[in-house]
Amino acid sequence: MKVLILGSGGREHALAWAVKRSKRVTEIVCAPGNGGIAQIARCVPVDLKDLDAMVHVADIEQPDLTIVGPELPLSLGIVDAMQRRGFRVFGPTRAAAMLENSKGFAKRFLQRHNIPTANYAVCTKADELEKAIDIFRAPIVVKADGLAAGKGVIICPSRQIALEAAHGLFSGKLLGEPQHQVILEEFLDGEEISFLCLSDGTHVAPLAPAQDHKRIGEGDTGPNTGGMGVYSTDTLLDAAMQEWIMHHIAEPTVQGMALEGTPFMGVLYIGLMMTARGPQVLEFNARFGDPETQAILLRLESDLVDALEASIDGRLDQVELRWTPGASACVVASSSGYPGSYKTGFPITGLSTAAEVPGVQIFHSGSARLGSQLMTGGGRVLAAAAAAPSLQEALARAYQAMAEIQFEGIYFRRDIGHRALKRTQ
Ligand SMILES: Nc1ncnc2c1ncn2[C@@H]1O[C@H](COP(=O)(O)OP(=O)(O)O)[C@@H](O)[C@H]1O
Ligand SMILES: [Mg+2]
Numbered sequence: 037m038k039v040l041i042l043g044s045g046g047r048e049h050a051l052a053w054a055v056k057r058s059k060r061v062t063e064i065v066c067a068p069g070n071g072g073i074a075q076i077a078r079c080v081p082v083d084l085k086d087l088d089a090m091v092h093v094a095d096i097e098q099p100d101l102t103i104v105g106p107e108l109p110l111s112l113g114i115v116d117a118m119q120r121r122g123f124r125v126f127g128p129t130r131a132a133a134m135l136e137n138s139k140g141f142a143k144r145f146l147q148r149h150n151i152p153t154a155n156y157a158v159c160t161k162a163d164e165l166e167k168a169i170d171i172f173r174a175p176i177v178v179k180a181d182g183l184a185a186g187k188g189v190i191i192c193p194s195r196q197i198a199l200e201a202a203h204g205l206f207s208g209k210l211l212g213e214p215q216h217q218v219i220l221e222e223f224l225d226g227e228e229i230s231f232l233c234l235s236d237g238t239h240v241a242p243l244a245p246a247q248d249h250k251r252i253g254e255g256d257t258g259p260n261t262g263g264m265g266v267y268s269t270d271t272l273l274d275a276a277m278q279e280w281i282m283h284h285i286a287e288p289t290v291q292g293m294a295l296e297g298t299p300f301m302g303v304l305y306i307g308l309m310m311t312a313r314g315p316q317v318l319e320f321n322a323r324f325g326d327p328e329t330q331a332i333l334l335r336l337e338s339d340l341v342d343a344l345e346a347s348i349d350g351r352l353d354q355v356e357l358r359w360t361p362g363a364s365a366c367v368v369a370s371s372s373g374y375p376g377s378y379k380t381g382f383p384i385t386g387l388s389t390a391a392e393v394p395g396v397q398i399f400h401s402g403s404a405r406l407g408s409q410l411m412t413g414g415g416r417v418l419a420a421a422a423a424a425p426s427l428q429e430a431l432a433r434a435y436q437a438m439a440e441i442q443f444e445g446i447y448f449r450r451d452i453g454h455r456a457l458k459r460t461q
Contacts, residue, residue: 037341038063040097041077042090042114043105044070046368046401046419047326051103051340052077053397054333058341067093071410072400072418087112094123101126103344104302107183110322111137115302126344128322131298135289136305136322139188140181140217146317149292151285153317154309155222165202165218169195172220180205181217186250186260188215191223226311227455228318229272230328233286233306234343237299239352240286241343244335244359245272246328247455252375254451261375262401262416265452268331269363269427272456281308281315289320301347327366330399330421334364365430366421367438367452368401372445374415382444384410384417390437395430396422398437412443427456 037060041048049072052064056076067090069079082093090109094102104114104127113130127133134141140158147153154177159165169176176198180188188211192198198220201210208214232243246268252258273281285306293300305321305328333340337358346355371378384403387410391398399421402414420441422433431453438448 037061037100038065038097039341040094040099040102041066041069041105042082042084042102042109044068044073044084045105045326046399046416047324047329048105049073049399049401050330050333050397050421051105051324053399054336054340055103058339060339060341065097065099070400071403071405071413072398074405084109085112087114087117090114091117091121094118094121100124101341101345103127105324107133107136107321107323111183124345124348126302126348128300128302129298132293132300132302133322134298135293135300135320137183138181138217139179139219139319142320143219145292149288151288151292151317152314154224157220159202159218159220160216162203162206165220166199168220169198172198172222174198175223177221177223178202178205179219179221180211180215181219182213182215184211186262187211224309224311224316224318226309229308229310229315230266230325231273231281231286231306231308232325232328232332233304234347234352235290235300235302235304236347236350236352237294237301238290238350240282240290240304241352241355241357242278242282242286243357244268244332245278246325246331247272248325248328249449249452252370254449255454259375261370263325263327263368264370264449265365265367265419266327266331267363267365267427267430267453267456268328268335269456270361277315281306285315285317326401327368327419330397330419331364331366334366334397334421334423335360360423362423362425363427363430364421364423365427365434365453366399366419367434367448368416368419369438369441369446369448370416371412371414372447374447378415379445380412380414382412384412384441384443386440386442390420390440393422393433393437393440395424395433396420396437398441417443417446427453427460
């Protein structure tokens with residue numbers, strides 16, 4: 037089989053790594069890929085904002101299976117466009133990806149199907165919002181409706197700050213693009229869990245649960261990032277809680293989408309807040325998470341390609357996903373200044389020594405090749421991911437690998453997994 041992966045980050049590197057382990061795969065092409073992915077797949081340039089360009093790559097490469105990594109191509113309708121041309125592609129249609137593309141759509145969908153989520157108001161005008169805000173108590177969560185690369189959610193300590201944030205979203209001052217809809221949300225307190233599932237439109241198969249670390253600073257301080265680290269353990273959710281989430285959240289979501297005529301096939305990523313009144317949906321993503329995928333796929337024992345094909349063919353109920361017991365952890369290294377402005381083009385060293393640490397895989401997010409030298413090429417540069425029988429051991433391995441890696445201005449959090457470690461103490 038020839039597999040095409042669309043995307044250029046650590047998620048796509050992990051996907052390529054997992055696809056490469058499949059016995060059925062003979063060739064992997066990644067568009068556009070990055071310096072690290074180029075070590076295990078052939079990379080071809082493409083603009084992920086350009087639907088025609090992506091379809092053109094598929095026309096030339098004629099893949100047997102295409103996996104779409106990021107949200108942007110999904111929101112443009114890459115799956116619809118490729119399916120029309122007869123390609124087998126893993127990912128939701130544009131209509132199904134609305135669960136991620138519009139937070140207003142997602143909130144109304146959750147309410148229609150009685151799926152637990154924070155109380156909310158979807159507002160299309162500033163005066164409407166000024167009226168709606170009176171039913172909320174501070175802190176108030178203000179959200180942009182559309183894709184905002186992690187910059188569209190503002191937790192506001194007061195009504196006044198919430199109004200200013202909402203005005204900033206409507207006017208375009210905050211995100212550049214004016215928002216047509218702004219969502220007000222009740223603030224939820226608890227621990228966050230990333231609950232990812234495969235869906236074939238009817239059946240749902242949960243992946244190993246994970247916990248992400250979004251903030252740049254240790255102790256979860258400072259601005260939001262794309263994700264600075266993640267871990268996955270068996271104990272993050274017990275069997276009863278996993279079943280509850282499947283029964284009350286994951287399955288009703290997939291059934292609801294099918295009922296509404298927009299069946300969801302692909303990865304349904306459910307962002308959950310584990311509150312005192314039970315798990316509540318914070319948001320959906322319509323794709324693999326980054327860096328969750330790096331930690332999750334490291335624990336996957338069964339063949340990823342078999343599972344993705346079963347999703348495309350509607351026979352996910354016949355697939356059993358097997359997981360390595362224990363834990364995995366993934367520590368992301370970023371460029372100095374990230375998530376603000378940063379410089380790129382610094383040589384990365386120590387990669388081969390780092391990769392020799394047992395159980396460790398290095399996944400690149402933003403790297404480029406200059407001759408035989410790998411250079412930094414993004415805010416998040418790479419991650420050391422490790423699997424081990426315990427979380428402590430997985431973290432020790434990931435940090436041991438990270439200690440070998442150097443580039444100018446390297447930064448990484450030293451406290452990945454801190455919540456889980458506290459629980460076991
Ligand atoms: N209702 C809420 N209560 C408390 N925190 C929230 C709430 N909604 C979002 N957050 C916080 O903001 C983060 C980003 O929100 P999310 O809805 O996941 O948007 P996105 O990932 O698109 O930026 C969440 O991971 C969570 O930490
Ligand atoms: Mg999120």
